[in-house]
Amino acid sequence: MATVSELQVRTGRRAEIALLGVSWAIIVLARALVDYHADFLELRTLGIYAAAAAALMLGCHLLLRRYAPSADPVLLPAVLAINGVGLAMIRRIDFGYAQYRGRETAFGDTQIGWTVAGVLLAMAVIFVIRDHRLLRRFTYTAGVVGLALYLLPLVPGLGVTINGARIWIDLFGRSLQPGEFAKIAMVVFFAGYLVTNRDTLALAGPTFLGLRFPRPRDMGPLLLVWAAALLLMVYQRDLGASLLFFGIFLGMLYVATQRISWVVTGVALFGAGAVLAGTIFPHVRARYDAWLNALDPDLYSAGTSEQLVRGLFGMASGGLFGTGLGEGRPDLVPYAESDFIIASIGEEMGLTGLMAILALYLILVQRAFRTSIGVRDGFGKLVAGGLGFALALQVFIVVGGVTRVIPLTGLTTPWLAYGGSSMLANWIIVGLLLRISDQARRTTAEVAE
Amino acid sequence: MNEPARRLSVVVLVLFLALMGAASYIQVIGADDLNQDPRNVRTLYREYGNFRGPIVVDGEAVVWSQPVDDPFNYQRSYTQGSLYAAATGFYSIVYGRSGLEQTENALLNGSADALFWTRLGNLFAGEQQQGASVETTLSAGLQEVAAEQLGSQRGAVVALDPATGEVLAMVTSPTYDPAVLAGHDTATVNENYAELLAREDGPLINRAIAGDTYPPGSTFKLVVAAAALEGGYTPDTELYGPQQLALPGTSRTISNFGDAECAGDEYLPLSDALRISCNTAFADLGMSLGWGVLERKARDFGWDEPLEIPLPVTASRLPESPNESETAMSALGQFDVRATPLQMAMVASAIANDGVLMKPYLVDTVRASDLTVVSQTEPEEYRQSMSAEDASDLTQMMVGAVSDGTGRAARIDGVEVAGKTGTAQTGQDTPPHAWFVSFAPADDPVIAVAVIVEEGGETGSGATGGSVAAPIARSIMERAIQLDAEGDL
Numbered sequence: 001m002a003t004v005s006e007l008q009v010r011t012g013r014r015a016e017i018a019l020l021g022v023s024w025a026i027i028v029l030a031r032a033l034v035d036y037h038a039d040f041l042e043l044r045t046l047g048i049y050a051a052a053a054a055a056l057m058l059g060c061h062l063l064l065r066r067y068a069p070s071a072d073p074v075l076l077p078a079v080l081a082i083n084g085v086g087l088a089m090i091r092r093i094d095f096g097y098a099q100y101r102g103r104e105t106a107f108g109d110t111q112i113g114w115t116v117a118g119v120l121l122a123m124a125v126i127f128v129i130r131d132h133r134l135l136r137r138f139t140y141t142a143g144v145v146g147l148a149l150y151l152l153p154l155v156p157g158l159g160v161t162i163n164g165a166r167i168w169i170d171l172f173g174r175s176l177q178p179g180e181f182a183k184i185a186m187v188v189f190f191a192g193y194l195v196t197n198r199d200t201l202a203l204a205g206p207t208f209l210g211l212r213f214p215r216p217r218d219m220g221p222l223l224l225v226w227a228a229a230l231l232l233m234v235y236q237r238d239l240g241a242s243l244l245f246f247g248i249f250l251g252m253l254y255v256a257t258q259r260i261s262w263v264v265t266g267v268a269l270f271g272a273g274a275v276l277a278g279t280i281f282p283h284v285r286a287r288y289d290a291w292l293n294a295l296d297p298d299l300y301s302a303g304t305s306e307q308l309v310r311g312l313f314g315m316a317s318g319g320l321f322g323t324g325l326g327e328g329r330p331d332l333v334p335y336a337e338s339d340f341i342i343a344s345i346g347e348e349m350g351l352t353g354l355m356a357i358l359a360l361y362l363i364l365v366q367r368a369f370r371t372s373i374g375v376r377d378g379f380g381k382l383v384a385g386g387l388g389f390a391l392a393l394q395v396f397i398v399v400g401g402v403t404r405v406i407p408l409t410g411l412t413t414p415w416l417a418y419g420g421s422s423m424l425a426n427w428i429i430v431g432l433l434l435r436i437s438d439q440a441r442r443t444t445a446e447v448a449e
Numbered sequence: 450m451n452e453p454a455r456r457l458s459v460v461v462l463v464l465f466l467a468l469m470g471a472a473s474y475i476q477v478i479g480a481d482d483l484n485q486d487p488r489n490v491r492t493l494y495r496e497y498g499n500f501r502g503p504i505v506v507d508g509e510a511v512v513w514s515q516p517v518d519d520p521f522n523y524q525r526s527y528t529q530g531s532l533y534a535a536a537t538g539f540y541s542i543v544y545g546r547s548g549l550e551q552t553e554n555a556l557l558n559g560s561a562d563a564l565f566w567t568r569l570g571n572l573f574a575g576e577q578q579q580g581a582s583v584e585t586t587l588s589a590g591l592q593e594v595a596a597e598q599l600g601s602q603r604g605a606v607v608a609l610d611p612a613t614g615e616v617l618a619m620v621t622s623p624t625y626d627p628a629v630l631a632g633h634d635t636a637t638v639n640e641n642y643a644e645l646l647a648r649e650d651g652p653l654i655n656r657a658i659a660g661d662t663y664p665p666g667s668t669f670k671l672v673v674a675a676a677a678l679e680g681g682y683t684p685d686t687e688l689y690g691p692q693q694l695a696l697p698g699t700s701r702t703i704s705n706f707g708d709a710e711c712a713g714d715e716y717l718p719l720s721d722a723l724r725i726s727c728n729t730a731f732a733d734l735g736m737s738l739g740w741g742v743l744e745r746k747a748r749d750f751g752w753d754e755p756l757e758i759p760l761p762v763t764a765s766r767l768p769e770s771p772n773e774s775e776t777a778m779s780a781l782g783q784f785d786v787r788a789t790p791l792q793m794a795m796v797a798s799a800i801a802n803d804g805v806l807m808k809p810y811l812v813d814t815v816r817a818s819d820l821t822v823v824s825q826t827e828p829e830e831y832r833q834s835m836s837a838e839d840a841s842d843l844t845q846m847m848v849g850a851v852s853d854g855t856g857r858a859a860r861i862d863g864v865e866v867a868g869k870t871g872t873a874q875t876g877q878d879t880p881p882h883a884w885f886v887s888f889a890p891a892d893d894p895v896i897a898v899a900v901i902v903e904e905g906g907e908t909g910s911g912a913t914g915g916s917v918a919a920p921i922a923r924s925i926m927e928r929a930i931q932l933d934a935e936g937d938l
Contacts, residue, residue, distance in 0.1 A: 100520045255453045300488060309488070315475045316483030317491045329491050351476040355469060362465050369458040373451045385454045392461040396468060403471035 012073030013065055019077035020057045027053050027084025032078035034088045037326025038095040055117055062122050068438035074367050078360050079415055079430050084116055086416035089344055099314035107337045107418045114420040116426030125431030132436045136379045139192025143225050146185030149178035150232045165410060166236045179241050180425035185246060187390060193222055194256035202257040240397050240409030246270055251389040252382055291407035307334045311343035311402050322350025337418040339410055342402045367393040368433055374440030383435045387429050461897050497521045497542060502557045502580030504630035506550055507589040512537050521633050526617060530626040532596055535619050535655050536587060536811060539627035543638045549583060552759040556581045556815050567817040579818035586615035586813045587592045588938060594928045598921040602906035603683060604657035607794040608925055611888060613828040614756060614807030617896060621656040636710055657763040662787035663901055668728045668875030668884045671796050673735055674723055676746035678839040684720035690730030691715045698773035703732045703777060720846045723856035728781055735780025736773055743780060749834045750796050751806060756820040758811045759868040765792040780926030782873060794899035797886040799834035799842050801894035806832040825836060858919035862929050865891035871916030880905030887924040893937060896929035898922050
């Protein structure tokens with residue numbers, strides 16, 4: 001069919017380079033503004049930064065052209081824009097700490113290192129994993145590795161407790177959060193397991209109270225890993241991660257089996273668990289209190305809700321358009337560079353800037369779902385959808401915590417917040433999504449032919 | 450698996466809408482409440498972090514913001530802080546603002562509507578918001594003399610330019626140095642404030658305009674005399690001034706200072722009664738005129754009405770429907786008649802300015818940071834207190850009081866001074882307040898001044914307006930005439 005064979009399928013690489021140009025401008029301008037307001041503007045260092053960013057972007061682009069020519073053109077520019085704004089914001093907070101707090105920090109410079117490492121890691125993922133279906137072979141390995149990673153912080157001599165949560169390990173003097181990586185392993189495990197067992201899970205099994213429940217032998221391994229991981233996180237007092245993990249599990253189970261009743265059961269169970277935890281554990285109870293009565297003077301002065309409220313003050317002072325980068329006081333909020341970077345952005349870039357960041361995340365997640373729908377193999381669908389949903393849920397949990405939609409729990413804002421583990425893990429996600437999207441869009445091209 | 454993935458993406462959309470809604474609520478709808486929360490130090494830092502304009506006296510900044518390396522960016526600094534405290538007030542990170550720092554705050558910090566274009570300019574130039582400078586009407590020379598003359602005595606001095614209403618001097622004593630409240634160390638500021646507040650002599654009170662108002666004593670006779678002149682009396686009209694005057698309806702009598710006779714035959718002209726400050730004659734005059742007439746005249750001079758110069762001025766008070774004997778006491782500036790020192794300066798000013806009372810004001814020019822004039826106060830007529838003719842008669846009577854009456858201590862060589870003493874009783878056991886209100890030169894006044902020294906000052910129970918307050922007024926008038934001759938007033 002001559003007419004059809006002539007059809008040129010757009011790979012999107014040209015759109016990607018154009019979007020990368022926009023992201024590059026945002027990244028460089030944000031840093032220039034921060035330096036300008038801190039009276040630190042040096043054209044030479046800014047030039048090096050701009051050139052390095054351009055080189056890195058061009059490198060990615062060329063690698064994608066060669067090894068994943070049909071990959072989604074929006075993913076990389078969107079992630080880089082978020083990441084670049086984060087870098088500028090963290091650098092600005094460094095200046096703020098130095099100016100007002102007498103604290104000499106170099107979060108910004110460290111974060112640049114993590115970013116470069118993350119981008120390289122994502123590219124390595126694309127280079128090494130030529131076909132995502134390869135990962136399905138490692139379904140159970142992923143499950144075991146995931147659990148092991150969750151366990152690592154509990155190993156004596158290796159794990160460190162920071163702020164009451166034992167989720168870090170000390171590796172060569174750097175603290176790492178293995179849980180961030182375990183998240184990816186778990187998505188791979190769930191995807192592999194569910195794609196193999198979805199039919200038996202959904203169709204075979206006893207009926208109870210009008211609901212069909214899966215046979216224990218089908219559901220067993222899944223529940224085992226899930227329960228083990230959840231218990232570990234609760235034990236480590238990592239509330240945000242438990243919520244995220246539970247959510248990913250339910251989301252992927254739903255996509256695989258289409259059983260809405262299971263989701264409802266799961267949410268109900270989680271709700272019951274949350275209420276129970278609130279009555280049993282004082283530290284959970286305190287989170288609820290701080291969430292519901294954040295402005296209560298007693299809770300504020302006791303420090304229970306102080307961080308949250310300070311974040312709210314920061315965002316309120318930003319208003320619609322923000323104070324301008326470098327013009328606000330984000331340093332007044334504890335952990336302005338990590339857990340509360342969203343409040344810092346709200347303060348200095350205003351509601352407008354915050355909305356833009358949220359919109360970028362939303363675009364990313366929607367592209368992930370689009371990849372999930374476009375790719376032909378079930379495993380790819382589940383991995384892409386699972387990773388997309390994991391991103392969305394993580395953003396919701398952390399931003400929702402800061403904006404009082406849900407109780408505050410400790411989680412990092414992907415690519416935005418200061419932190420190496422989170423940066424590396426989330427860039428691995430970008431690599432995986434790019435890889436799967438290449439397949440998804442190539443499939444479309446094949447179908448078109 | 451595509452359908453559930455689609456549904457899941459809708460769920461994600463809903464989650465994000467919730468986030469966007471919450472962010473909008475915090476940053477726009479609920480922002481005002483959060484910004485005004487006293488625990489929110491950001492508003493404070495922002496307010497204090499900008500360059501705040503100076504307050505200027507005679508072309509020199511007496512209050513200005515000095516860049517410092519701390520979270521507040523600027524330190525409010527003062528030259529001769531205690532000399533100008535009555536006008537400038539303080540500016541504290543703990544206790545807020547007072548005085549001009551408070552009333553002119555929006556101009557000083559640059560947020561006033563009038564500074565919109567300046568702000569726009571700053572925005573485009575990428576500069577910080579710049580406050581405007583506030584130039585006062587005060588004269589450094591007169592301020593210094595007044596403070597020096599009052600010394601450690603409790604009291605106040607207000608000097609006005611009768612032709613314009615400019616406040617040339619405003620001194621209250623004791624006073625304080627605003628610098629001790631302007632520090633950025635909260636603990637020290639708290640301590641200093643508590644100390645000032647605990648002092649019994651009330652250094653934070655602006656006695657000139659907003660302290661407890663004082664009984665004006667015999668200085669109020671000027672108002673009574675003005676009422677009489679308007680009612681057809683002349684300076685030569687004979688008044689009944691016995692040694693003792695029985696108060697109707699009571700067993701009490703009114704006597705003169707030192708129980709003296711006003712005249713041998715109990716009758717004396719109005720001009721003499723004012724010159725020697727004859728109590729019995731004015732008490733009788735007040736009763737004959739009736740309270741209604743006195744009240745109207747007092748209001749013509751500004752009683753019963755609060756003012757903003759732009760510092761808020763306490764309204765001077767009058768008694769409510771006094772009976773005859775109370776009217777007699779009121780005519781002597783006792784009973785429930787109360788006045789601020791500014792009010793008494795306004796009386797002198799109106800008489801000096803042909804009966805026209807100009808509205809007193811303390812802020813002359815406001816300039817933006819680029820030196821363009823933002824606002825300039827134009828002199829404004831406040832009241833026609835009396836006719837020009839009556840004012841001229843009253844002036845001559847006051848000249849008599851200084852040249853050959855109770856106010857001789859205010860005489861200046863070669864200059865005709867118009868003045869009136871007052872010695873206001875405050876109680877059986879406390880010394881009287883010593884008053885003097887005056888203006889000079891009588892034919893072409895450059896200054897009207899009111900002086901009060903509380904409870905006799907250093908002189909104590911023997912004090913009179915003539916002995917304690919008049920010399921202070923004299924020094925100020927002398928300096929004013931000298932400055933005027935040099936073209937500096």
